[in-house]
Amino acid sequence: MSAAAPHAPRARTATHCPYCALQCATLLSAPGGTVTVEPDPAFPVNRGSLCQKGWTAAALLAAPDRLTTPLLRDPAGRLAPTDWNRALDHTAERLRALRAAHGPDAVAVLGGGGLTNEKAYLLGKFARLALGTSRIDYNGRFCMAAAAVAQRAAFGVDRGLPFPVTDLAAAEVVLLAGANPAETMPPLMRHLERPDLIVIDPRRTRTAATAALHLRPVPGTDLALALGLLHLAVSEGMLDKTYVAERTTGFDETWARAGAWWPERVESVTGVPAAELRAAVRMLAGASRAYVLTGRGAEQHSKGSDTVAAFANLALALGLPGRPGRGFGTLTGQGNGQGGREMGQKADQLPGYRSLEDPADRAHIAAVWGVAPHALPGPGPGAHELLDSIGSPGGPRALLVAGCNPLVSAPDSGRVAERLAALELLVVADFVPSETAMAADVVLPVTQWAEEEGTLTSLEGRVLRRRRLLDPPAGVLPDLEVLRELAVRLGEPAGRYPADPRTVFEEIREATRGAPADYSGIDYARLDAGEALYWPCPEGGGGTPRLFLDRFAHPDGRARFAPVEHREAAERPDRDHPLYATTGRILAHYQSGAQTRRVEELLRAAPEPFVLVHPDTAARAGLADGQSARVVSARGGALVRVRCDPGLRTDTVFVPFHFPAAGRANLFTHAALDPRSGMPEFKVCAVRLEAAPCPRP
Ligand SMILES: Nc1nc2c(c(=O)[nH]1)N[C@H]1C(S)=C(S)[C@@H](COP(=O)(O)OP(=O)(O)OC[C@H]3O[C@@H](n4cnc5c(=O)[nH]c(N)nc54)[C@H](O)[C@@H]3O)O[C@H]1N2
Ligand SMILES: Nc1nc2c(c(=O)[nH]1)N[C@H]1C(S)=C(S)[C@@H](COP(=O)(O)OP(=O)(O)OC[C@H]3O[C@@H](n4cnc5c(=O)[nH]c(N)nc54)[C@H](O)[C@@H]3O)O[C@H]1N2
Ligand code: SF4
Ligand SMILES: [Mo]
Numbered sequence: 001m002s003a004a005a006p007h008a009p010r011a012r013t014a015t016h017c018p019y020c021a022l023q024c025a026t027l028l029s030a031p032g033g034t035v036t037v038e039p040d041p042a043f044p045v046n047r048g049s050l051c052q053k054g055w056t057a058a059a060l061l062a063a064p065d066r067l068t069t070p071l072l073r074d075p076a077g078r079l080a081p082t083d084w085n086r087a088l089d090h091t092a093e094r095l096r097a098l099r100a101a102h103g104p105d106a107v108a109v110l111g112g113g114g115l116t117n118e119k120a121y122l123l124g125k126f127a128r129l130a131l132g133t134s135r136i137d138y139n140g141r142f143c144m145a146a147a148a149v150a151q152r153a154a155f156g157v158d159r160g161l162p163f164p165v166t167d168l169a170a171a172e173v174v175l176l177a178g179a180n181p182a183e184t185m186p187p188l189m190r191h192l193e194r195p196d197l198i199v200i201d202p203r204r205t206r207t208a209a210t211a212a213l214h215l216r217p218v219p220g221t222d223l224a225l226a227l228g229l230l231h232l233a234v235s236e237g238m239l240d241k242t243y244v245a246e247r248t249t250g251f252d253e254t255w256a257r258a259g260a261w262w263p264e265r266v267e268s269v270t271g272v273p274a275a276e277l278r279a280a281v282r283m284l285a286g287a288s289r290a291y292v293l294t295g296r297g298a299e300q301h302s303k304g305s306d307t308v309a310a311f312a313n314l315a316l317a318l319g320l321p322g323r324p325g326r327g328f329g330t331l332t333g334q335g336n337g338q339g340g341r342e343m344g345q346k347a348d349q350l351p352g353y354r355s356l357e358d359p360a361d362r363a364h365i366a367a368v369w370g371v372a373p374h375a376l377p378g379p380g381p382g383a384h385e386l387l388d389s390i391g392s393p394g395g396p397r398a399l400l401v402a403g404c405n406p407l408v409s410a411p412d413s414g415r416v417a418e419r420l421a422a423l424e425l426l427v428v429a430d431f432v433p434s435e436t437a438m439a440a441d442v443v444l445p446v447t448q449w450a451e452e453e454g455t456l457t458s459l460e461g462r463v464l465r466r467r468r469l470l471d472p473p474a475g476v477l478p479d480l481e482v483l484r485e486l487a488v489r490l491g492e493p494a495g496r497y498p499a500d501p502r503t504v505f506e507e508i509r510e511a512t513r514g515a516p517a518d519y520s521g522i523d524y525a526r527l528d529a530g531e532a533l534y535w536p537c538p539e540g541g542g543g544t545p546r547l548f549l550d551r552f553a554h555p556d557g558r559a560r561f562a563p564v565e566h567r568e569a570a571e572r573p574d575r576d577h578p579l580y581a582t583t584g585r586i587l588a589h590y591q592s593g594a595q596t597r598r599v600e601e602l603l604r605a606a607p608e609p610f611v612l613v614h615p616d617t618a619a620r621a622g623l624a625d626g627q628s629a630r631v632v633s634a635r636g637g638a639l640v641r642v643r644c645d646p647g648l649r650t651d652t653v654f655v656p657f658h659f660p661a662a663g664r665a666n667l668f669t670h671a672a673l674d675p676r677s678g679m680p681e682f683k684v685c686a687v688r689l690e691a692a693p694c695p696r697p
Helices: 057-062 084-102 117-131 145-155 165-170 186-192 222-235 241-247 251-258 263-270 274-286 304-317 359-369 383-388 413-421 479-489 501-512 524-528 600-605 615-620
Strands: 002-004 013-016 025-029 034-039 071-073 079-081 107-111 136-138 173-177 196-200 213-215 290-294 327-330 398-402 425-430 442-445 454-457 463-466 579-584 610-613 628-632 637-644 652-656 670-673 685-691
Touching (some): 013 463, 034 057, 084 425, 084 442, 107 383, 136 383, 145 304, 145 327, 165 186, 173 274, 196 274, 222 251, 222 274, 274 290, 359 501, 615 637
Parallel strands (some): 173 196, 398 425
Antiparallel strands (some): 025 034, 071 079, 071 442
16 A cells, blocks of 8 residues: 655665554555555564555555644634744743743643654653653553553563564464454464464454354453453362462462352353353363463453453463463553553653662662752653543643543543643644644644654564654654754753654663663664564663563562452443443554544545444344444443444443544543553443434444
8 A cells, every 4th residue: 555755765664564562564665756565574473464554554644634834723712833933932931831830740741652662761751851740641551551560560570472472373272351453463363373262352353253262251350250260270170389389479368369259150240151161261271382361351441450460360370471382461552552661651650660769760760861869750640640630729731742642542531621621731742633633732743653763662572673764744843853842942951852763762771771671782783683672681682582481570580479359340231321331443443543544445444433232232222233323321422333243242332442523432431440550441331322313423
């Protein structure tokens, strides 16, 4: 797929897809000025394949409504073109005034897991030094936060997959808890052809259709299900006692709880027949090479981190983590969802997975940044709490957004829209007029993937190079330059904010030296020479494709069982809202859809918001396939097209969250948060279906 090149192209360029964390390798060229994307057959992760989004990625470079000039809201309330100096001067002046009047925490920052490592790093540094604010978080709070908390607690470090994805191809059995890679990472399915799959998903997805066993729990009951699987593993004599004794702690307390989750009790809570639970455990325990993987279906709950912990418990009981050919992991979602969570844009973290509360970590980063440790603010609130506190006493008055579209992607988005409207200053850096950008006071147009250099860290913890094919169109600046220009206007020395990605990466090496996510041994030259480098990679080392083979990352080298207990979802169906609603993804669109709704081929494939509903459930609501309907919760409703799908449970509907305006799934989602991770409950709430008069939502 191709699109007209905005500017004179270089020769053929090896880079990676701009979308998900699989980071498929691509070769870009621009014969006759038209950018062409091809899969790189040499890269083991995608081995010459791409999904529809990858093939069509070039189209966005020349999107007709691409932002190519800064915009400033005029006194009449319209966004009008302006020049860079005015946009930056105005932004800095307003930020200074708000900070002077209300203190540094009056200014907040929201980053994204799609930002390169260099951008995420510099954004964190900018927030903590140039703004001096503790209020910085990113959209990974809505994505990887629950898995990160649970993995860190279980294994001592959070690298989504502690092994290369290609290892999966040699497995006999892979359990996927709440993941639908056939739509969300299609090339990954090539590595899942040989293993027998056990899929846990309330829907019969494309992934479930390929499974040897499909468990269909009521949404929000995976924690009970995982406790039940652990119960069976132990009660049927499949516990790996030697492994548990030698490599773990905490089994007894954990068993004290899981022991009460006998199969019939689990069946009554989850709706999954006891016979299927038994079959799942026997398959897993009977395989000599098995993996347990979680996705957002299990994680995006107000008990998401406990649920991941419960699946980690199961994997530990069967002796999987940290052994060759077996393991536990979680499928990171966004392009730089892994690197983005360890570069210091997270509310509680400094680069390298260092802690904002650890004096030694603070001192290390302060020294790299050339400031005193006390100059670093403390930890701040998670993304949803941050957004929710706008307009409350002491809450943020200005917000800077880079790499996120919260008007569409944050939970209970009716309320989020109100909160954003209460800001005194909203500044958005983006390359397309996203819904959030169009609500901003200042819009800063930035470069896209094929126009920039940098690194991203894929779902397997491998650091990859993004490379530039094209010059950016006139009028746009790279994010790094925007940050430097703003920092200077806020009184910071320019040298503290290098705009050259390679220089930023050199600083990342120093900042992460000796940290859990150690990048000190990685540099552009090694990456460009084709080395496969996985963190931790201390200076002089060859990186770590497989973690935990000898020991886990806790001081005693042991993994931790977690004594978690099931609890109900924040909201249950009742008379007014008799159905469960869950949300997620479809193949053709990416996230808030800000990018993929601008690609003609993808929009044709999925032009409008819809609800998947069992035909009997639709009939009961007086609806037929193709009709317009509203999916209504206690918070609001989304206007969608009805699509009957017998693969749905009769008590559950599914709505993709990729669509804007009245079709936003997040108008009905619940903002109940996981207390351990701040993850919202995107995957379950109570709704009813109503016929809607409007034929085209
Ligand atoms: N096409 C496409 N691909 C993407 C993305 C995209 O937007 N579009 N985004 C990327 C990102 S950031 C992410 S995080 C990943 C996400 O990748 P996935 O985790 O695979 O995606 P989801 O569709 O959010 O959720 C997976 C499945 O969870 C199921 N589910 C819903 N509720 C429950 C529940 O209570 N329990 C269980 N067990 N399952 C449940 C849904 O039916 C869905 O099929 O995809 C990445 N890849
Ligand atoms: N109901 C429901 N809601 C969900 C989910 C769900 O399953 N259900 N999933 C959640 C998950 S897992 C995620 S990851 C979030 C994602 O939610 P968002 O982060 O809001 O989604 P994106 O569409 O990726 O938004 C990224 C924006 O940043 C811009 N952008 C991309 N790259 C760059 C860059 O390098 N620099 C700058 N300045 N801008 C850039 C894009 O054009 C786009 O406008 O949504 C969450 N929301
Ligand atoms: S699977 Fe992910 S990385 Fe690969 S082509 Fe599709 S969107 Fe891009
Ligand atoms: Mo995500």
